[in-house]
Amino acid sequence: MVAIRKSNEEGHRRKFLVVVDDTPECGRALVYAAKRAARTGGVLLLLYVIAPSNFQHWLGVEDIMREEAREEAETTLAKAAQIVRSAARTEPELVIREGNRSDEIITLIDDDADIAILVLAAGTAKEGPGPLVSSIAGKSSGSFPIPITIVPGNLDDEALDALA
Numbered sequence: 476m477v478a479i480r481k482s483n484e485e486g487h488r489r490k491f492l493v494v495v496d497d498t499p500e501c502g503r504a505l506v507y508a509a510k511r512a513a514r515t516g517g518v519l520l521l522l523y524v525i526a527p528s529n530f531q532h533w534l535g536v537e538d539i540m541r542e543e544a545r546e547e548a549e550t551t552l553a554k555a556a557q558i559v560r561s562a563a564r565t566e567p568e569l570v571i572r573e574g575n576r577s578d579e580i581i582t583l584i585d586d587d588a589d590i591a592i593l594v595l596a597a598g599t600a601k602e603g604p605g606p607l608v609s610s611i612a613g614k615s616s617g618s619f620p621i622p623i624t625i626v627p628g629n630l631d632d633e634a635l636d637a638l639a
Contacts, residue, residue, distance in 0.1 A: 481588040489517040489591040490568075494524065494580060494607060495555045500628030503635065504596035505555055507626045509563035510639030511594075519567040520590060521555050522583060523548040524576040545571065562632075577610055584620055593619075596626040604628075 481487045491508040495501055505521075512519045525544045528537050548571045559567045572579040584590050595611065597604035608625060626635070 487589050489515065490520045490587065490589045491517055492520045492522060492580070492584070492590050492593045493555075494576065494593075494595065495521050495551055496523070496607075497551060498596075498598060498605060500596035500598045500605065500626075501555070502558060502596075503626050503628050503630055504594045505558045506562045506632060507596075507624075507630075507635045507639055508594040509559040509565060509567070510636060513563035513565045514639055517591075518589070519559055519563075519565060520570060520583075520587070521552055521559070521567045522570045522572065522580065523552050523555075524579045525571065525573040526576070527574055541573075544573075576607065580611070581620070590621060592622050592624055594624045594626065596628045599628040 491512045493504050493508045508519050511517070525548055528540045552569045552571065556567050556569060559565060570583065572583065580593070593611070595608050597608050611619065611623060
């Protein structure tokens with residue numbers, strides 16, 4: 476099912492969604508999306524998804540793990556936001572969700588009708604483009620609710636600037 480996008484309606488701005496993680500290629504997606512959003516008058520939305528914990532039978536341990544995961548998410552998003560500010564002098568929106576990453580991406584897209592493009596970066600390792608690119612741009616890409624831009628992970632800032 477295709478989600479109705481409002482990014483072209485008056486009072487709305489097109490949002491570029493980047494899923495933030497600790498992979499080296501994530502920085503490439505951030506720089507490209509920041510420059511693209513700045514050039515087109517859009518907004519950059521950074522999403523960090525915390526994986527669900529498996530310690531539900533030990534409540535105290537689960538609470539500690541959840542808090543540590545939240546702190547890691549906030550730290551990682553702060554670093555990502557600084558990359559965005561440096562690349563394009565724009566202030567991103569930050570979102571933290573907990574759950575299955577693919578499910579949370581779809582839910583966020585469904586919840587925010589201004590999200591118009593998902594920007595991912597492909598890894599350069601011999602193992603392939605990375606699990607997120609493989610899962611989203613692979614089997615489900617034909618039914619994904621918005622366009623997906625995949626940035627090659629080996630592009631430098633100059634190449635990204637020329638493409639954005």
